[in-house]
Amino acid sequence: MDNLKDKLNVLFEKEEIQKRIGEVAEKIDEDYKGKEILVISVLKGAIFFTVDLVMKMKTPIVLETIQVSSYQGTQSTGNIIMKKDLDSDISGKDVLIVEDIVDTGYTLKYLKEYLQTLNPKSIKIAVLLDKKERRKTKIDIDYTCFEIENKFVVGYGFDVDEKGRNIPFIGTLEE
Numbered sequence: 001m002d003n004l005k006d007k008l009n010v011l012f013e014k015e016e017i018q019k020r021i022g023e024v025a026e027k028i029d030e031d032y033k034g035k036e037i038l039v040i041s042v043l044k045g046a047i048f049f050t051v052d053l054v055m056k057m058k059t060p061i062v063l064e065t066i067q068v069s070s071y072q073g074t075q076s077t078g079n080i081i082m083k084k085d086l087d088s089d090i091s092g093k094d095v096l097i098v099e100d101i102v103d104t105g106y107t108l109k110y111l112k113e114y115l116q117t118l119n120p121k122s123i124k125i126a127v128l129l130d131k132k133e134r135r136k137t138k139i140d141i142d143y144t145c146f147e148i149e150n151k152f153v154v155g156y157g158f159d160v161d162e163k164g165r166n167i168p169f170i171g172t173l174e175e
């Protein structure tokens with residue numbers, strides 16, 4: 001089997017990722033002073049970012065997961081399906097959606113609209129990466145670690161057909 005890691009061009013080294021997540025964690029702590037955050041991690045890709053983010057935060061959290069899917073290979077379809085719903089009631093809670101990347105924006109728009117129907121007190125969104133130029137629908141992102149160009153990324157949770165999630169840096173796949 002050929003090695004996916006060797007085909008990647010490094011975009012962000014792990015130290016750089018951790019440093020930036022630390023800055024965002026600090027900002028979140030400031031914004032949520034005295035509150036508890038219901039963190040909703042979007043499976044599977046955002047697990048990696050979620051762990052590093054919440055471990056750097058001082059604000060108490062409760063962790064939930066949700067899974068939706070819109071992707072086949074490297075092209076977003078805009079067809080979102082719910083694969084795993086929440087396990088608890090989020091009404092009246094301060095919700096922070098933690099997602100790996102915002103690309104077209106369809107996934108986060110769908111998620112935010114769905115979560116809004118469950119009557120949380122507030123909803124904010126944190127993403128590791130933002131491919132701004134690819135946006136096809138309007139969605140406000142509250143916390144962004146890095147903005148990137150339109151390149152397909154792999155590693156640190158990002159997969160290509162489910163492979164490469166545990167590569168410790170974020171790299172681009174030049175196809």
Ligand code: IMP
Nearest residue numbers: 076102103104105106107152153158159
């Ligand atoms: P959106 O609905 O187009 O914003 O797509 C968001 C989803 O597409 C993310 O949750 C990722 O799973 C996936 N995705 C978008 N770009 C990439 C990428 O460069 N690498 C890996 N997955 C990606």
Ligand code: MG
Nearest residue numbers: 043044045100
């Ligand atoms: Mg995803």
